[in-house]
Amino acid sequence: MTKIIFMGTPDFSVPILKELHKVYGVDLVISQPARPVGRKKVMTDPPVAAAAKLLGIELYQPETMTSEEALERVSDINPDLIVTAAFGQLLPESILNIPVNGALNVHASLLPKHRGGAPIHRAVINGDSKTGVTIMYMAKKLDAGDIISSESINITDSDNTGSLFDKLSRVGASLLMETLPDVLTGKNPRTPQNDKEATFSPNISKSDEVITFNKGAKDVFNHIRGLAPWPVGHTILDGKRLKIYSAELTEINTDAAPGTITGQSDNGFFVAAKDKLVNITEVQLAGKKKNNALDFINNNSALIGRKLGESE
Structure with missing residues (x-):
């Protein structure tokens, strides 16, 4: 045996x-x-x-x-x-x-x-x-x-x-x-x-978990889903950590500054990357429960025009 x-x-x-x-x-x-x-x-x-x-x-x-x-x-x-x-x-x-x-x-x-x-x-x-x-x-x-x-x-x-x-x-x-x-x-x-x-893939570090929008939309999308459902990527909104659980690619071009929340989508809200908009669909603000991004933006419509990624 x-x-x-x-x-x-x-x-x-x-x-x-x-x-x-x-x-x-x-x-x-x-x-x-x-x-x-x-x-x-x-x-x-x-x-x-x-x-x-x-x-x-x-x-x-x-x-x-x-x-x-x-x-x-x-x-x-x-x-x-x-x-x-x-x-x-x-x-x-x-x-x-x-x-x-x-x-x-x-x-x-x-x-x-x-x-x-x-x-x-x-x-x-x-x-x-x-x-x-x-x-x-x-x-x-x-x-x-x-x-x-x-x-x-x-x-x-x-x-x-x-x-x-x-x-x-x-x-x-x-x-x-x-x-x-x-x-x-x-x-x-x-x-x-x-x-x-050979290429090397070290364990995910704390710095890897930070989502930045000053790159192409495809790269932002890959970064978000590459950290989902754990450890979950995050950015900063009004000084608070905003976890981003899921997102979708769009073909909508933009000239808005990277990280800008440009408006509501059918199932979330749009954020500008370097070339196109990324549709954010599930988020969690520090101290709050995980939420679908459409409800989040409906409850926080004044956030449209704000920029994600400001330092903590």
């Missing part, structure tokens, strides 16, 4: 864990520790840890995988295979070298493009037309291991980061099941990555 350790943390990883456990069985799940969540700072397990408990799989939640304890825990299982999916920690070579069938990573991009911790967010923000999932061998260098298999999907204008997370999670689970039989029999291909073609 194949012994498998699975390592993952967010919602993206849960369908992959479930499918892997259903088909092969998982002997140990390793996930990040519980963290305080929300205004009340309630200690909450990450989604993979919660799923492991529901599935009745042994769970280990270390702060770091570089400790002697972590090495001992993995060595005690002596896995034939390690599978990771958005785990959030680099693994030391001492652990990577344990499984006889290797350590695989289910990565949410078409490597070598978008190595790093935020490949889905960055693909949307960058305006990529397609993305996908790559199954690769883990290596000491981040997301640089040999490629075993990959599958691509298109990114449409109706997608945001949340919808792509769901799509790619399902693709990842399916692709992993297609790939594992050859991995476990040693018949799989291994294609080295071309480092010269």
